[in-house]
Amino acid sequence: MTGRLVTSVMPVAAVFLPLAGVVAGLVLGRISGRARAWGLGAICAATAALTIALIPGVLDGSVYEIYLLRLTPVIWIHLRVDAMGALFAATAALLWLLALVYSVGYMADGHRLGRYYAFFMLCLSWTLGVAYAGNLLTFLIFYELFSILTYPLVVHEETPEAMAAGTKYIIYILMGGSLVLLGVVFTFFLAGDQTLTAGGILNATMDRTSLLVIFWCFIVGFGVKAALVPLHGWVPDAHPAAPAPFSAVLSGVMVAAGSFGIMRVVFQVFGTELLAELGVMPVLAGIAAFTVVFAAVLAVGQDNIKRRLAYSTISQMGYVALGVGLLGAEATIGALVHITNHAFMKGTLFLCAGLLIKRAGIHNVSEMAGAAKRMPVTMAAFALATLGMIGTPPLSGFISKWYLGLGILDADQPLYLAVLLGGALLAAIYLLPIVYAAYFKKPPTIAAEDTGEGAEAPASMLVPTVIASALTLVLGLAATVPGFPYSLARMATEAFFR
């Protein structure tokens, strides 16, 4: 990417501030839960502010970078903020802040809170590292760290289901991580250490078989995390087992990190021209399209709300991969924007699902009848995010699907338009009945007597949920304001397709 290179410590600060949060959390936690909540909230807010503060400069054409440490005689740990990374980092940090605030209320009577918050902050740090990684080795380091150090959060509840989900998670993720490592090693062997920039590291003069091997190592490796069918097995188990605020970031950011990795590989390791020549992208698009439909169909059959949402995540990440697979400018914008939009929509849904569990004891879709009466605000947020997920204008989900649709038409692949619309229709089928039951079905009388009328959560949990859902609206209405996802995605994409 052409741009002014500016050496800056801001990316380092953003990555390492949450690490300070780990220590602060452990120390303040000894004083009181309140002190920890404020301390971590402040640190998380500062981190989010840092990631957002980098955006105007990036839009101006600056590329912030810094060389941290030489890991081997030839490879540096290198942080570099480009448009794509800035967008992903800001999304992650904001969603993390919301989930953290929500955690304070949600986890208040939980166990082992010191561990929970420590790993929660650790994972934010590594996620930002993934977003800002300037070369493949740096990317790999942060990616592996955050994949593995997520494990304590997945099994946090320590129930047999959580343990089983954790085992499944770690095995899937490590398989994927190993393939990514293999891809990185092979790339390094062929091309040496190079900065990730548009145009790619590899080129057509290299052995075709090697290039194909590298490509599929990366796609399958990241595909595990991005939950491409048939590599999605861990997602439906891990989400219901984890605490709700963590499910929100798991779905919104962590799964998306896989998609983000795929984008880095497609646009910055291979480059669009080389991939067009290799002719592998239609296969990726096909897998992605299948993921969209297949996961959505499975989602319809789930009764557990969080499980249904998990399948929805798989389906939505399929959209992102589809956008990348089409290898067109508009579709790529759609894919990039959808990562952010999906993060807040799915974040809202999971936070609401957590409130339903916590305040009304509702785990399943079949128990939803009349929930809106008892929790009006929660269900309003849920309904808004649902509409966004389906792609109703003017909500954010519509924006991403619009660009994906444009991209599909650009690529002259009308069949995928049917996938796009079919996915949206299926989203309506699996999400709307929840909203419908909450608003229009009569509650079973016994349940209502049990929990009383007003089950609405306290403000500390409600506010982040409402903010996340409001973002769904704001990101839709103000989609083209500079600094919002569209502008960054456009900027990144222009560099990829020259």
Added chain:
Amino acid sequence: MAAWPHWLPLVVFAPLLGAVLTPIVSLRSRHVAPWWALAVMSVTSVAALFLVLRVASEGPFSYLPGGWQPPYGIELRFDEFSAVISVICLIGWLAVLYSLRYIEWLREVPKERIPYYYALLLLNLGGMIGFVVTGDLFNLFVFLEILSLSAYALVAFSGEHIAEMAAFKYLLMGAISSLLVLFSVGIIFGITGSLNMADVATRIGQLDSAAPAALALAMLAIGFMVKAALFPVHIWLPDAHAIAPSPISAVLSGLVVKVGIIGLIRVYQIYYTSGVLDLHTLNQVLVWLGAISIVMGAFFAIFQDDIKLMLAYSTISNVGYIVMGLGLSTNFSVIGGSVHVFNHALIKATLFLAAGALIYRTGYRTLTDLRGIGRSMPLTCIAISIGAISIVGIPPTAGFLCKWYIALGAFEADQPFFGFALIFGALFIFIYYIRMVNAFYFQAPVHPEILEVTEAPLSMLAPTLFLASLCLIMGILGRIPLAFIEPAAARLLAPLGG
């Protein structure tokens, strides 16, 4: 200071002499023995430090006792591979410190025998140091016997019946391997009339018939493979390492098996230089055996419940890495393998010392019995976790760079399959460490009293934590050992015309 020529003999003879004097100085009180051993190891460590500094600045150097020139007099030779004495001294020093409380605690050991424990430990360390710095073949054998015999005795030291059995098994296999080494040293002397390694290398090249040289090579290789516990001659290792007292397990697993590796390197130095044989076949055998060791070691480890037995099997896997690196015989792989000699020593010592601390405090040694220990001994368990992450090779810990380099070497040697085997072997290894982490942190205790224990005393905790921090530091500052060993690897492979 570093230029003083007599550090080299001092580093060998200080521990040997110290060992002999240990029973004498502790005649009056057995409590003198550990402090004496600590003092001896301190002197040795200082000498080792100066030697490493010297080799880093001026390259390999020799010491000729009495000024007799090499083919006639004996020679001590210090090259970059010999720098492994720094790890030997470090771990030896820490093991002595750790033994201070640990050996007193062993009920089966008669108290008056304790000075002999330290004498044997010093003898073992001195033997290893002599082995890696000697320049001629006969002394190589002598030091091999010193360290082997003391190792058998140390395994049996607790005096339990099971320890005697393990030591006997070890002795049987060890004696065969020593015999093979002795025979081949004899053959080499017979055909060349020389014992000095550098001299032998040139003389073997001038022989008419390569057959005896080939026989000697095969016997040396098998002999050292037994010492290194490569599959399928590993069968002595698990029992011996699991049953020995924990500080001894750290020394045996971290250091003594590496003697086999260093021996192999010395053999390679002779045969590569002489150019008398094409070592391709031997290399292929080593690579395959390495790959099988990685997988089989990990496979057996998965089924162990005894924590030390698990660690012992993991050593077999790691020796597999190193041998694979040597066998691939490319620049990258040899560097990776050699650095792993250092790093694995640190990591495995961390793990064994931490495991020893758990056993010391709780009296239990199986994962099932140790469930929940993470709550009562947090620091020790953090050390184990860091060790586990390092040994699996998660970046940026000490284990990662070796994996990276050996995998790169596999590509360089045009045998990518082994890169694949290496990376997925590591995955296998992770599975059993996950079991360990689960047991310590996430599973309910089987024995409630396990929550009551406290951290081990400082003399055991401090060495463990120090080594654990080195596992991280050696990863983050990995370029230093990599750059250090590079010239030695280049020199080793130079005759191949690479």
